Amino acid sequence: MKATIKTLGTLMAASLMAMTTALVPIQASAADQERFVLISHAPDSDSWWNTIKNAIREAGDAVNADVQYRNPTNGDLADMARIVEQTVASNPDGIIVSIADFDVLKGPIQDAVRRGIPVITINSGTQEQSEALGALLHVGQPEYDAGYGAGQRAKAAGVSHFLCVNHYITNPASVERCQGFADALGVDLSGNMLDAGSDPSEVERRVEAYMRQNPNVDGILTLGPSSAHPTLRYLERSRKAGNIFFATFDLSDQIAAAIKDGHINFAIDQQPYLQGYMPVIMLSLYHRYGLIPANHMNSGPGFITADNIAQVEALAGEVR
Template sequence: MRSFMKKVAFATAMAAAPLMAASTASADGERYVFVSHAPDSDSWWNTIKTALGVAEGQLGVTVEYRNPPTGDIGDMARIVEQAAASGPDGIIVSIADFDALSGPIRDAVDQGIPVITVNSGTHEQSASMGALMHIGQPEYDAGNAAGMRAAKAGVKSFLCVNHYITNGASVERCQGFADAIGADLGNQMIDSGQDPAEIKNKVLAYLSANPDTGAVLTLGPTSAAPTINALKENGMAGDIYFGTFDLSAEIATGIKEDIISWAIDQQPFFQGYLPIVLLTNYNRYGLLVPHNINSGPGFVTKDTIDAVADMAGEFR
């Protein structure tokens, strides 16, 4: 009985303090690969890179960040295959395109590699591929919550500036917003591309052709900064209702200057940090949180921006 109680006490202690144990256990060469869909030009992922570095240092593991330089999904699928072939202790991957990535991700799982999906994708997609869990923001719900805020302000039409229209999550954001304000998405969503000058010109052209547009929604720093410039140029900055996803220095300034009403914070730091912590504890001790984790949405407004502005682009 005494031996049994000792085992129970040990197991309980390990479950209660996995992070403390992980910090002192031998890393034994653990290596994880984080595969994102982001092109090199997308600065939003810098926060996730920061988080990976923090987790790497705290846990004594190696973390490799890999991505397709131009954001090409075919290249991303090949990167997942290459990552699996290298025999890592775990893979973290965004589900930017389920049809293109489900095969390589399933293959990694079938090889016995633990996988956690993050950012883009749904809980259901993650589970169907055999991933341990999904960590991210339910994108339709986030867009819908944003639209409900806009509806209370009387918004009935909008422009969704979609800089990554091939990613289903981006469309879900726009659709959720449209449903909340009672509008058909239709041509209110534009494929802006990722070139800043092109984004600015497309926003100017749309608002010129649709002067009664009630709001603008951007989906991240890539489209937010050029849209701010467009609104300053056409004189609508501060007059048209403007909300955005994610944070950056430019977005923080836009909130402070009353150009942007709010920014949705999906806490990307958690999307980088938590998978490494969870996979490390899974591999070392067999511990796993038994559910998916929603890292957002949260709303940052002028009332709260001062608390996070200095961390935008690094930890927020």
């Protein structure tokens, strides 16, 4: 497994290096600096997006483009839609946007396409939704499939009663993760998904209350650091860490340490660096030469376990 991951990582690194090298002469040929805007659904408190911020900065440097990051401060999707509208009105050379809610964002994104602004969707949403919006392509992780894959691993480990800690329940993609996990276990999601909120103390409190009311829970799924960190604190404080199957989406320094300690079984890695870096490169190629890949890009899911954590933990929060 280690050899396979190392080989894939080497190939990906080589591909990115080759692409970046190929773009060196493009920098010199660009008459004006391009301006691209990435709009996410994440609140300011969500540190997971720091990797994507780092990726768009490095990709912008590679192609000599001005790449800006915008988001709703509190994660409000109506506010996100307004940010998309404002960005469209500013007429950038390209927009990168997460499909946090298809119905809420449909109008502003399709308006961008009608105006001739190239759009690439990332992270949340599906490839089918991306096509329906008129985007060039989608770079992300199929959320239901990722949840289902995690659920298969949990089922193989003997999990039968689970809790999905959802810190962003207004995002339909987050529910897809929980639903896939439930379906793989053959369990009804109803009653097993917790609306935990986004405040760390509140997440920890709600998880503790749920676990007290449901002592038969033998498996927990969290949807990212915002819910994983408080859940981990509760499990460690109650001395249940390592005794309950615990899987989470995404990676952080704290999650990496918990995997090494045996307190988290695995993290589902959607490789956010790719979600930030590749769209910038693709938009630049499209803007300058009309070139765009023919297929969507699945950036995940990958699974980070105790077997391969040493290969990625040093880069957590930066590239992984």
